[in-house]
Amino acid sequence: MTSAVRRLAGPAAAAALAAAVVGYVGAVDPNQAGHYPTCPFLFVTGFYCPGCGSLRAIHAMAHLDLLTAVDRNPLTVAAVPLLLWTWLRWTRRAARGRARTWAAPPWAVWSLLGVILGFWLLRNLPGLEWLAP
Amino acid sequence: MRACGSVVVPLPPILYGEVTPMSTDGPYPPSAPEPDPGAPAPYGQPAPYGQPGPAQPPAYQQPGAYPGGYPAQPVYGAPAGPPPDNFLVWAILSTVLCCLPLGIVSIVYAAQVNDKWLRGDVAGATESARKAKQFAIWSAGVQAVVLVLIGIFYVGIFALALGTASTAP
Structure with missing residues (x-):
C-alpha cells in the first residue's frame, strides 16, 4: 500500500504542478504587459519562436476558450491530449509497479521535431500571420 | 541449384541415407556437400541463410562445421528490458x-x-x-x-x- 503510494508520487506531483501552472496562468492574464517576461528569442531576434503565445493559449484554455487558444498557439493545444495520454500511461505503469518497456517509434519523434521546426519557420512568414500568436 | 534444395530442405533422414554409403569419413552431412562443385553456389546465396535461421543449427549439429558462415549474433530488434528515458x-x-x-x-x-x-x-x-x-x-x-x-x-x-x-x- 505504502509502496503504491510512493510509486504514484511522481504522477501526482506532475498533476499538481500542471494544475498549479494552469491555475496561475488562468488567473494572471498574460495578455496584459508586465505580468510575464517576454520570450527571449522574440526579444532578441524579433521573430516568433514555436512556443510564443503558449501562455496566452493556456490562459484561454483555462477559460475554456478553445478557439482563442488555437489562435495563439495551435501546437500548445495539440500537446494537451498527447500529454494527458502520456500521463495516464505513466500513472497506470506506476500503479502496477512496472518499468517502461515501450519506446515511441523513431519516425514519430523525428516528425515531431519536423513539425516544431516547420511551425517555427512558417509562423514568421508573411501571409501566414494566422499561425503567429 | 538443385543441390541447394537437396541440401537444405530435406533434413537428416534423406541426407544421411544418401551420404553415408559413399563417404564414410564423417557422420555429418556438411562434410558431404563441401567438395561437391555444385555446393558453393547455394552457399553463396542469401536465401538459404535467411530462412532456415533457427532450424539450421539442429540440422548441422556442430557450430564449428561452418567456419565464418554466420555472424555471431545479429541484433535486429529492440533489446529486452526497459528503454532509457529519452528526456x-x-x-x-x-x-x-x-x-x-x-x-x-x-x-x-x-x-x-x-x-x-x-x-x-x-x-x-x-x-x-x-x-x-x-x-x-x-x-x-x-x-x-x-x-x-x-x-x-x-x-x-x-x-x-x-x-x-x-x-x-
Whole structure:
C-alpha cells in the first residue's frame, strides 16, 4: 500500500504542478504587459519562436476558450491530449509497479521535431500571420 | 541449384541415407556437400541463410562445421528490458519555454535514443539519452542567463529614464 503510494508520487506531483501552472496562468492574464517576461528569442531576434503565445493559449484554455487558444498557439493545444495520454500511461505503469518497456517509434519523434521546426519557420512568414500568436 | 534444395530442405533422414554409403569419413552431412562443385553456389546465396535461421543449427549439429558462415549474433530488434528515458518532454519544454537552439539539439538527441534503442544499440541509446538531458539542462541554464540579462536591460533603461528625468530642466 505504502509502496503504491510512493510509486504514484511522481504522477501526482506532475498533476499538481500542471494544475498549479494552469491555475496561475488562468488567473494572471498574460495578455496584459508586465505580468510575464517576454520570450527571449522574440526579444532578441524579433521573430516568433514555436512556443510564443503558449501562455496566452493556456490562459484561454483555462477559460475554456478553445478557439482563442488555437489562435495563439495551435501546437500548445495539440500537446494537451498527447500529454494527458502520456500521463495516464505513466500513472497506470506506476500503479502496477512496472518499468517502461515501450519506446515511441523513431519516425514519430523525428516528425515531431519536423513539425516544431516547420511551425517555427512558417509562423514568421508573411501571409501566414494566422499561425503567429 | 538443385543441390541447394537437396541440401537444405530435406533434413537428416534423406541426407544421411544418401551420404553415408559413399563417404564414410564423417557422420555429418556438411562434410558431404563441401567438395561437391555444385555446393558453393547455394552457399553463396542469401536465401538459404535467411530462412532456415533457427532450424539450421539442429540440422548441422556442430557450430564449428561452418567456419565464418554466420555472424555471431545479429541484433535486429529492440533489446529486452526497459528503454532509457529519452528526456523528450524536457527537450520540448526547454525548446518551447527557452526558445533556444540548444533545445532543438536536445530533441534531436531524444529522437536518437529511441532510434538507436529499437535498432539494438544499447550503448548508443544511453549515450544519446545522456546528451539529450545535458542539452536540455544547458538550454534551461542559458535561458536563465538571458532572462537575467533582459532584467538588467530593463532596469538599465529604467535607471536611464530616471537619470534623464532628473537632469531635465
